Amino acid sequence: MDAFLHQVFAGLATGGIYASLALALVMIYQATHLVNFAQGEMAMFCTYIAWSLMNAGMGYWPAFLLTVAFGFALGVAIERLVIRPVRHAPVLSTVVVFIALLVILNSVTGWIYSYTIKPFPSPFPASSFLGNRFMSPHELGSIGITFIVLALLYAFFRFTPLGLAMRAAAQNPESSRLVGIRVGWMLALGWGLASAIGAIAGMMIAPIVYLDPNMMGGILLYAFAAALLGGIDSPGGAVLGGFAMGVLENLLGAFVIGNELKLGVALVLIVGVLVVRPSGFFGKVHVTRV
């Protein structure tokens, strides 16, 4: 029983990692109806910026805030310069652009920073009164931050006029334009927010997995699975999906199928969810009129 509990808690900790990245993925999807394959690399790149700032002597929180701002700007820039030209092109073009961003960001980061792993500091104390037995303070803290971001997002979309405008622009661009909403900038804003969330995710993940250009590779797939499981257009669902994914992966790996098939689990989950219930557990079911 002890081992089981232990795996569950470890799964929640890893799940926290997936949840934070899944939140960024869902954010992009809600704003633009696109699946951003480059989300992981964008988050990783922002985390390196934070590392550079801290290496140059800046304190943790100032670097954190500056990086979030940088992430926001990066997202807006990518939307305006890279995504905008292909918004009317077929889906394949968008996919190709995402893949291109993925490989460019990965290569450039490796070229600038080299591939040696670097430790990344955590704002949370190294040990707490609860002890590190089940979860380290950092892991608890990151889960906390993910929930805070989730709550802020919820409040933003639900209670602010800007959030309402963004939701309108994603759902019905033509009518939104008629009402005076600048749809183009709403999309850019969506990208900026998603990128900023990704930067936060990256800075929470790096202390656990250590910083290197390939750190998001494995995580991205699990984050996708998590986002699909919870509902690609439901932020709360994505977070829950992340935790579910982490716990499931750990329990299956420890007690059922062994550690060698974990990626296979992600594959089966992704295909299974997409085929059986594409909207996930908490997403809205879309009905297309023919």
Place this chain on the structure above:
Amino acid sequence: MKRLVPIAALLAAALASPAAVAQKKYDPGASDTEIKIGNTNPYSGPASAYGTIGKVIAAYFKMLNEQGGINGRKISFISYDDGYSPPKTVEMARKLVEQDQVLFLFQTLGTPPNTAIHKYMNMKKVPQLHVATGASKWNDPKNFPWTMGWQPNYHTEGEIYAKHILQTKPNAKIGVLYQNDDYGKDLLKGLKDGLGAKAAGMIVKEASYEVSDPTVDSQIIQLQGSGADVFVNITTPKFAAQAVRKVYDIGWKPVHYLNNVGSSVGSVLVPAGLEKAVGVITTEYLKDFTDSRWANDPAVKTWAAFMKKYYPEGDLADRSNMYGYTAAKTLEQVLRQAGDNLTRTNIIKQAASMKGYRVDTLLPGISMTTSDDDFAPIEAVQLERFNGKQFELFGEVMGK
């Protein structure tokens, strides 16, 4: 016409005279002014962390060239990226041998890449020298006379841990964490072979992980849950750091053997937390720059100065940079020994005749020995234990 015959005879006599024995002999890639050496390294892709080895070797040869080269010849070090992908390695190896016409390949990196070109190199009779992998199969001069390893192989390392466990804790329950690839499996096999018939009884849990896994926390918990009191940790730096940290955090206190690849103080133990690594045992053959006991060692200081001048973007805490430097120095010795006889046959011959040669960045007591049936230059390692600040050697040098 009649006069030509005596002249021809004279010339023949002159050429056949003893002075001609010291004549220069070249195979493709060698000349009076240069020696061309080929290499493939993963500069891109998932294994690109090891690409620094190719860079530090290139930097070392650059320094040698500035100092006049070897026996008056400059080294042309031609290194191509293979992205750790065997088909690419085959292509690049063929380019180096057939198009660039290098004299030999040196420190090609990775077991799958080297396996892919193993047969080809031996068929073409081009030395595949000092391969940068610890797999045990490179020491096979009877079947593959043109391939030679360099570092202590993983299998031997596993055997050494097994021997130590049998000596100190014969009733141990062993849990193993290993990377699910050729390196991890080779070390695990060495451990099992070293334990012999007792392996099945002593190893209570084997947990593997993939390089793409975010953390190994789940595996560590599985290992603790198996009741193991000895932990053999076969991981690369990133996962080694995670493992060391997690073992401490969950309050598990096994006898912790950490493999050489993942035992650098600077890039593994510091991120994990030095206090969490107390008692960790590893084997070592190189001097670790980040271990404070070498702070005043002249060889290490020379290395640091070399890095600063010729490879400033290289990370001093990265053990691979010490590794590549030591390998390059080994080759320097082989080439010096070869002198003016720069044929491929002679290169292998010289590499196979090292008798206790020492590079000063190796641990004291460790040297390189090769012979016609021993193509493993470094086979000796030393066990050491971490005391919270440094590693302390204990026991004797193990291996040959």
Place this chain on the structure above:
Amino acid sequence: MTKKNFLVSIIFLLVVCALPFLVSDYRLFQLTLVLVYAIALLGLNMLTGYNGQISLGHGAFYAIGAYCAAILMDKYGVPYWATIPLAGIVCLVAGFLFGLPALRLEGLYLALATFALGVSLPQLLKYHHLEKWTGGVQGIVIAKPDAPAVFAQAGLPLSADHWLYYFTLAVTITMFVLGRNLLRGRVGRAMLAIRDNPIAAQAMGVDNALYKSLTFGVSAMYTGVAGALGAIAVQFVAPDSFNIFLSLAFLVGIVVGGLASIPGAIYGALFIQFVPNIADSISKAAPWAIFGVFMLVFVYVLPAGVAGAVQMALSRVRRNPRRVVP
């Protein structure tokens, strides 16, 4: 075919056949790989270019084909030429089976599902219960076939490299001719119709489900045949050879070469084979950054790829109004 086209094809064929005697063995090896990639790209192009189903995991089928050939040759002693059709059949079935659940997935979702396939395959290849066949992480080493003795006896000694090139060439030409007939005919039009407007196609009587699954299967078969040929050329298969970057390289190939275009497969193959070597001399870590930049350039500036650009240039030269996109 017009008389002029026929003449051009014959000259092209003669040049291609004479190549082994004009270039070094190493270049020939590279050209053999170009042919292999061309078959794989034609397969992917069928699925993505002609039929609009995005696949980011076609490396998986290449891997299955390669392992088929390796296991058959190594464990069962099957002659190398027989492994090609066998690998093709296995991948046809595998592709069809994957195409069935894929029927319900559109655009980005299918891309995501195939991305997951591409990422998870290397781990599946290493699975220890399959090790006795796949060789696990150590992979399988296979022997390169020698040229049949009849050539040496006829006074035309062919090296193993030469023979492999001709063998690959023969398979490539066969696959391309078959593919051309398929794509230019009724089936090809149905595929294009499904890509451009699935609802209208269905309304016109095209069985979407059947065509889409079959296209997946045939596309996988092509890529599997390419994988088998590739394994024989490289003489080694290991899980590390087939990671997600292989699938992404195929994507780059069809985008750069030209979607929904048969010659596009060849342009794309030349690109993915030779550009990394050029990129290597610019910067050591750069190859993928350069791929990425090329991808962006082609998407923005030349969406019809090199094939489209070539056709545009030719039509300008001929001053003949020709359709650029089928």
